[in-house]
Amino acid sequence: MRSALCTIAVTCALASAPTAALTIACGKIFDAEQAKLLGPHTIEITDGRISALKSGASAGADVDHRTQVCLPGLIDLHTHISNLEAGPASYTEGFRLNPGDYALRGALNAKRTLRAGFTTIRDLGDVDGASIAVRDAINQGIAEGPRIYTAGKSIATTGGHADASNGRNRSLAGQPGPQDGVINGPEQAYAAVRYRYKEGADLIKITATGGVLSYAKNGLNPQFSQEEANAIVAAAKDYGLAVAAHAHGKEGMRRAILAGVTSIEHGSYMDPDIYPLMKEHGTWLVPTLLAGDWVGAKANEFPPIVAAKARVIGPLLTANFKRAYQAGVQIAFGTDTGVSPHGQNAREFKLMVDAGMPAAIAIQSATHNAALVLGLSADIGSLSAGHYADIVVVNGDPLADITELQKPVMTYKAGVAYAPL
Secondary structure (H helix, E strand, O other): OEEHHHHHHHHOOOOOOOOOEEEEEEEEEEEOOOOEEEOOEEEEEEOOEEEEEEEOOOOOOOEEEEEEEEEEOEEEEEEOOOOOOOOHHHHOHHHOOOHHHHHHHHHHHHHHHHHOOEEEEEEOOOOOOHHHHHHHHHHOOOOOOOEEEEOOOOEEEOOOOOOOOOOOOHHHHOOOOHHHOEEOOHHHHHHHHHHHHHHOOOOEEEEOEOOOOOOOOOOOOEOOOHHHHHHHHHHHHHOOOOEEEEEOOHHHHHHHHHHOOOEEEEOOOOOOOHHHHHHHHOOEEEOOHHHHHHHHHOHHHOOHHHHHHHHHHHHHHHHHHHHHHHHOOOEOOOOOEOOEOOOOOOHHHHHHHHOOOOHHHHHHHOOHHHHHHHOOOOOOOOOOOOOEOOEEEEOOOOOOOHHHHHOOOEEEEOOEEEOOO
16 A cells, blocks of 8 residues: 555656556545535546545555545636736736746646646636647646646737737737737627637637726726627637636626626626526626735735726625625636636635635535536546546545645646645
8 A cells, every 4th residue: 555645756757647547545535516525435546537436445545545535626717827926017027028938937837736736727818828838738748737728818809808908008009909819899709719719729718898907997897799799609609619708897797698608707796687697598607706805915016097996806706706606696616816826726715615605515616516617527527437537635624624725735637646836
């Protein structure tokens, strides 16, 4: 029988291949579908997938986690892997950094994310295709990180939240168009989606309203007409791509929901008129409480036009999250990491629990629910036969103390072990 710690050596080899067969004994496991802890189990792994889940923790297992809790690998549906945490430098580095800089930074952030217990992420907006490059490097075995499903460049309207030329002087602003993710009108909306497909995006991200950190006064106004939002979703559907919609203001999120987006990100000013609409259309809320908490604490470091928005957003996100949960809106886990530091994604859980969500449901939102949003519930999000052997191990009971998820003792991705940094 090997100890859990002896697998640390495995993690030193970049992109280790899954072992042909492995057994892991767990003191408890988290049943993500039922959102509850079960007793001792042994996980049998073959070629990176769970081949069997057996009751009882075998003393003869290859890896001994019999005093610990095993959960499905965590999933974060809202990250920006090529960003560092938001701060003053965020508004100048675009004039200094090259695509390679962003990609290398993204590779380090991906490593931090995986070793913090997150085996799958969505990336919702990058610079120069950096997240696509990092995703491909991980898939090719030349970088270490979670499975990445990326939107590439977010799609905005002129002057919108994802228009990178905001705040620049006229000689530098240029006239970004669909190739740059900036559209005006349904025809350009189709073109922007097709460019993202051409570049290798896994999904589409739109900025349906203004935002907090963009260099613009209004963070609430709707930024796509209904026709533009409809066109983006229709074009995405043609290519088999889901659409995630950044939205703070009510009217912008209403248009996005009616257009058929899969998820609303943030939802700060959502209200009782929107909750039944989301339930009717099966739209998910990805609340990103950590982003609000982070920018609120750092507000004084931002330009004044941004600071005014940053100071108010955290309490709004929390209040809406609580109301939406009570109203029965579908909620899936996302942090907007890249606003906050990479590797601290699990801090979101405590914010969710503090806002009134039971710990078991918060964990379910980052496993079973998040897998449903991605359309990957047959592969990830559960410790079930046939699923990838994505497992995060913690010492204590996360239902009693949700902060246990901030300190994993080991993470397995497809059966390969990664020790925390």
